Amino acid sequence: MAPLVDYEKAAGLLKKYGISSVRSSYVGSAEEASSFLKGDDPIVLKAISQKALHKSKSGLVKLNLRSEEEIRKAYADLVKRAKPLRPYKILAQSMLSGGLEMIIGGSVDPQFGKMVLLGLGGIYVETFKDFALRLCPISTYDAASMLRQLRSRKIIAPDNRSENMIAGLLLRASRMFTESNLSEMDLNPIILHDGRYDAVDIRLLE
């Protein structure tokens, strides 16, 4: 199986291409996780392992943690669940609530090569299958037409500004995927909130 790129390394790669991701850090204990708390904002804890590609399905994601007590419990439970998946790491992230979720992805078609995908993200990906696909590298025209192709375009890009923002993001993600040795890419979800976006989950396969 294609190896999963380490989360922090993946986030670093995104940053290099000007794609921002949500504040996150590996934590080695419940105490470290608690120190990740900032003000009143809740956090998320995730167990990450090569052996578990669907984190939320395997109960490896703990959402909306606000207190040290909640964090301690969640951390202990994650450690228990992740035991068979060793080696694993625990990642703490700021939790973004509300916002609209989209996916930008990449895959390699056996006939044509690297392709980039844009769609309605999060839990809706599989249900509505509302996505647009293009061969890499894409042009600005392609990026705009991908967005226009989506049935959900009014949801994920309600105005011109967000449309331009997403098109720009898509171009950068496509360039990153084209120039890298990645075979699969899921930036899902990317959450649009407060006039900006952040990649919340990053899954890159070499």
Next chain:
Amino acid sequence: MAKKPSKTRKYVDMRYIMSPKSVAIIGASEKAGKVGNAIMQNYVDVGFQGRIYPININAEGSIMGYKAYRSILDVKRSIDLVVISVPAKAVPGVMEECCKAGVKGIIIVSGGFAEVGEVELQKRVYDIAQKYNIPVLGPNCLGVMDTRSRNDTLFLPTFKIDRPKIGGVSFVSQSGSVGSSTLDLISGEGFGLARFISYGNAVVIDEVDLLNYLAHDKYTKVIVFYIEGVKRGREFIELAKKVTRLKPVVILKGGVTELGASAAHSHTASLAGSAQAYEAVFRQYGFIEAKNLEELLYFAKVFDTQPPSRGNRVAVITNGGGHGVLATDALYLNGLVLPDITAESKERLRKTMPKIVNIKMPLDIGGDAGEERFSAALDILEDDPNIDSIMSITLFQTPGADEKVADAIIRHGTARKKPLVVVSTGSTYTKSHTSIIEGAGVPVYDSPDSAARALAALLWYSNYKNKVVE
């Protein structure tokens, strides 16, 4: 299909395959029912102008009045094209002889190669073609039909399948059966054909060669493709980028496989299957995708005759109210809209139409409308800057619709000011008019829906060429 080296190679020369001056038919036979008999008979029937050499290992004297030979090596005259219809196992040997005789192109009609698991045998065909550097079409194909030189290798008797008239649409089909049945349908349409090519297992000549050939072919205005897959994906795309800017390419992809989907680890890879990749590539590089055989024809004829579309505003003229309602639905379902016509057009229409005609879109000019009303309405709507294209619903069952109406439509529909399509639903009497209208170069559809789909395809391609994001 045989594996080929992945390195880019030169395009195959199609000249002698398509328009030869001399043809040898290996496997030609007097025996009715044999493929070699039908091919030979067709060369005689369709009036091929070049020299014909029937070849059969058991030949004595002549076949259908042409001097027959036992081997191509006995002909001793220059031969442009050889059509091979002998059992698969005998093909490599026959090919070697052809190459030694210095022929310039080979079509292998015979089946019995990779499509039935005879991969090794097909590899030998490929190797011989490489060794002698000779263009080979097939195996397992119908070959070609060139309406101008009347080079016609189809083994389908002329009484079973009509031959289309001469025109500007070229049709390429991987499959022989889709190819021949669609050809038969094209014969029933008003538009004409330039070239037909059925390429079967594509051991040498493949999609990339054919796309390149038709892109540069002066007789081909519209390329119509039926494919089940492409062998050289990246080269196909690199070529398509240029070709779709030169000419419209209408494409139908059959055979959806899900290669790779089972190995997917991500959402993206599980969504982006092979069928989705083809669809994406078509959209990205300007292919006009047809979803079925009917759309291949709908699209072919609008691109063959009508000018590019500037926008999504479609004026509807009708001599039947219900069809106006259906047309409105069809437009909006296909991303098109009814326009607000200008005040000036309204004024002009009021002056020319009787009081009973309500001056709004869709413009119902009445069941008793004749040539005068159709002509006036078409004149006015052609001038209107708020209108991008016109759908003229012309129901010939009505008392006023006759050959004069047909004439008026032909006059407007061939002016190429704005795209014009006709909707005429009906049978014998209707068809007597619509075949003339379409033959003159105005596409006719039997429903508002099919006409709307054609206009939407025309607009999509016009936007692609102008880089307009829908």
